[in-house]
Amino acid sequence: MTGHDHYFTAQPASPDERRAITVELAGRTLEVETAGGVFSPDHVDLGTQVLLRTVPAPPSTGDLLDLGCGWGPVALTLALASPQARVWAVDVNERALDLVRRNAERVGASNVVAALPDDVPDDVRLAALWSNPPIRVGKGALHALLLRWLPRRAPGGEAHLVVGKNLGADSLQRWLAEQLGPAVSVDRTASAKGFRVLTVRDS
Numbered sequence: 001m002t003g004h005d006h007y008f009t010a011q012p013a014s015p016d017e018r019r020a021i022t023v024e025l026a027g028r029t030l031e032v033e034t035a036g037g038v039f040s041p042d043h044v045d046l047g048t049q050v051l052l053r054t055v056p057a058p059p060s061t062g063d064l065l066d067l068g069c070g071w072g073p074v075a076l077t078l079a080l081a082s083p084q085a086r087v088w089a090v091d092v093n094e095r096a097l098d099l100v101r102r103n104a105e106r107v108g109a110s111n112v113v114a115a116l117p118d119d120v121p122d123d124v125r126l127a128a129l130w131s132n133p134p135i136r137v138g139k140g141a142l143h144a145l146l147l148r149w150l151p152r153r154a155p156g157g158e159a160h161l162v163v164g165k166n167l168g169a170d171s172l173q174r175w176l177a178e179q180l181g182p183a184v185s186v187d188r189t190a191s192a193k194g195f196r197v198l199t200v201r202d203s
């Protein structure tokens with residue numbers, strides 16, 4: 001991928017090159033489809049693994065969000081863990097949305113809704129938000145993204161974000177705490193393999 005072909009563009013220029021990989025998600029061995037031009041196409045990213053291994057089980061019902069779904073490891077985990085919930089798999093990359101749709105069908109997760117950010121109805125309130133967010137879009141865009149979605153938590157809804165220690169996890173934690181104010185806490189709930197999980201919830 002070149003500097004002009006990021007995985008976070010709507011239509012990546014790099015060859016689609018579909019491939020099947022075998023992954024462990026939600027305690028199951030699954031074959032999923034990935035492609036060039038999406039994030040971490042050959043394996044479940046290490047940061048994503050830290051998120052999935054350390055965060056407690058998601059709520060069993062309500063609207064759950066995987067913010068920046070890529071080919072779908074987080075959304076598929078949420079959907080298989082909580083088959084009664086509705087799982088929004090959101091990304092700006094249309095190739096990623098195509099893959100997550102196909103992967104949900106492959107693993108029998110009929111509760112995944114793949115959507116562009118603007119296609120999630122405004123009245124959806126999130127019982128949980130899990131994300132390996134797109135740090136590489138730059139600080140301004142990342143901050144805007146988080147301030148767009150974190151306030152959409154339902155009362156009691158928790159957000160879990162995995163961020164590399166070297167990619168500004170600690171400064172992001174401080175910034176979120178300042179922005180979100182005293183009604184919300186931003187805690188470091190896990191630290192492993194060079195990643196931190198930040199949890200945002202009502203104080």
Ligand SMILES: C[S@@+](CC[C@H](N)C(=O)[O-])C[C@H]1O[C@@H](n2cnc3c(N)ncnc32)[C@H](O)[C@@H]1O
Nearest residue numbers: 007008039048068069070091092093132133134
């Ligand atoms: C670090 S990757 C994580 C992908 C996937 N969740 C995983 O764990 O493999 C971040 C994702 O966020 C997406 N993204 C970038 N900007 C976004 C935005 N404004 N809204 C939603 N998703 C975005 C990227 O396209 C990318 O797929």
